[in-house]
Amino acid sequence: MRLNAETITAIADELAAAERDRTTVPLLTARHPGMTIEDSYAVQNEWRRRGIADGRKPVGRKIGLTSKVMQAATGITEPDYGAIFADAVFANGSVIEHGQFSNVRIEVELAFVLGEPLNGPDVSVFDVLRATEYVVPALEILSSRIELAGRTIIDTISDNAAFGGLVYGGNPVRPSEVDLRWVSALLYRNETIEESGVAAAVLNHPATGVAWLANKLSGHGDRLESGEIILAGSFTRPMWVERGDTVLTDYGPLGTVTCRFV
Numbered sequence: 270m271r272l273n274a275e276t277i278t279a280i281a282d283e284l285a286a287a288e289r290d291r292t293t294v295p296l297l298t299a300r301h302p303g304m305t306i307e308d309s310y311a312v313q314n315e316w317r318r319r320g321i322a323d324g325r326k327p328v329g330r331k332i333g334l335t336s337k338v339m340q341a342a343t344g345i346t347e348p349d350y351g352a353i354f355a356d357a358v359f360a361n362g363s364v365i366e367h368g369q370f371s372n373v374r375i376e377v378e379l380a381f382v383l384g385e386p387l388n389g390p391d392v393s394v395f396d397v398l399r400a401t402e403y404v405v406p407a408l409e410i411l412s413s414r415i416e417l418a419g420r421t422i423i424d425t426i427s428d429n430a431a432f433g434g435l436v437y438g439g440n441p442v443r444p445s446e447v448d449l450r451w452v453s454a455l456l457y458r459n460e461t462i463e464e465s466g467v468a469a470a471v472l473n474h475p476a477t478g479v480a481w482l483a484n485k486l487s488g489h490g491d492r493l494e495s496g497e498i499i500l501a502g503s504f505t506r507p508m509w510v511e512r513g514d515t516v517l518t519d520y521g522p523l524g525t526v527t528c529r530f531v
Contacts, residue, residue, distance in 0.1 A: 271303040272311070280427060281315040287414040291371055294414065298421050309426035310489065316429055317352040326355040328498055329380075330486075331409060332478045333430040334422075335471045335502030347422055348472075350482050351430030353498060359528060361438025367512040367530040370412035370433045375510055376503035377454045377518055379468055379475050380407040380437055383497050387479070389487025397476040397483070398444045404475075406439035406454070406520040408528065409500055411507055435500060439524030447523070450474050456505055457517040466504035475501040 272280075280297060287294050298304055321327060331351045359365060367373060384402030412433025415424045425431055450469035455462050468475045478501040483493050493499065510516060510530055517527040 271305050272301060272308045277308065277311050277315055280312050284316060284414050284428065291368060293371055293416045296416060296419055297424050297427055304423050306423060306426065309423040312427040313351065313429055320354055327352055328355045328358060329353040330482060330497065331430055331432050331500040332482050332502045335478045348478065348481055349422060349426045349430045350485065351432040353432065353435060357434045359434055359436045361436065361526055363436060363528045365528050365530050370410060372413040372417060373510050374411040374507035375516055376409040376411060376507050377456050377466060377505040378407050378409050378500050378503050379449065379452060380405050381479050381499040381501055383493060383495055383499065386495050387483040387493040389484035392480045392483040394474055394476045394480050397479045401444050403441040404444055404449060405437050405441040406523050406526050407500060408436040408516065408518060408526050409503065410434035436526055436528045438526035439520050442523060449476065452523060453521060455519045456508060458508060458510065458514055463508050464505035468504050470504040471502040478502045
């Protein structure tokens with residue numbers, strides 16, 4: 270780490286204010302040129318710690334930037350992760366306040382619901398499949414508290430990997446019941462298909478992202494717990510949404526996920 274504890278705390282304060290006020294702050298990397306990835310995870314951990322201290326319930330993690338389409342869309346070429354709290358999880362068909370987020374976009378993902386914990390550093394895809402109770406279709410709502418132009422992986426991690434919310438729905442399936450690589454989805458905004466994709470775009474198999482996360486967390490003295498929801502990464506480009514938009518994603522045999530922004 271390059272930054273001291275006071276600077277980490279100051280950045281966390283700044284991002285908390287941006288989230289509260291629905292604003293964005295200038296790039297951290299432009300203002301702290303020596304900032305490292307470890308510094309950015311320290312900022313994120315301070316944000317997560319404060320949430321827990323305020324009574325928010327952690328329920329899982331999100332993995333970002335796992336597919337070529339997402340890496341091309343952001344210019345960032347390595348995965349990252351962020352925290353998910355219960356109050357950011359929405360049921361299928363929810364009506365969601367657009368104004369609670371900044372730079373609002375939607376991603377198409379699969380969520381892994383763990384039946385057993387996963388301890389790194391040597392977790393494999395097979396370990397993930399054994400530990401997973403259900404896989405369920407999901408949408409991730411992106412919300413960026415840091416300006417988008419010129420962002421690096423360090424900015425994104427500090428911003429809790431741009432996580433805003435999670436909408437889940439469709440048909441939960443056990444990993445053995447479906448070839449997860451070939452789960453496909455059609456993403457609609459207001460009855461028009463905007464994006465489509467197949468889950469193998471996530472590191473050749475969406476469970477690979479969960480294994481990566483378990484191993485990454487091990488290096489940070491953490492692990493994935495039984496019952497956690499893990500968003501495995503998007504297999505479409507992020508789609509911008511505005512107030513009044515209805516979003517629907519058709520996962521074929523796995524059902525649909527929908528929400529509306531007001």
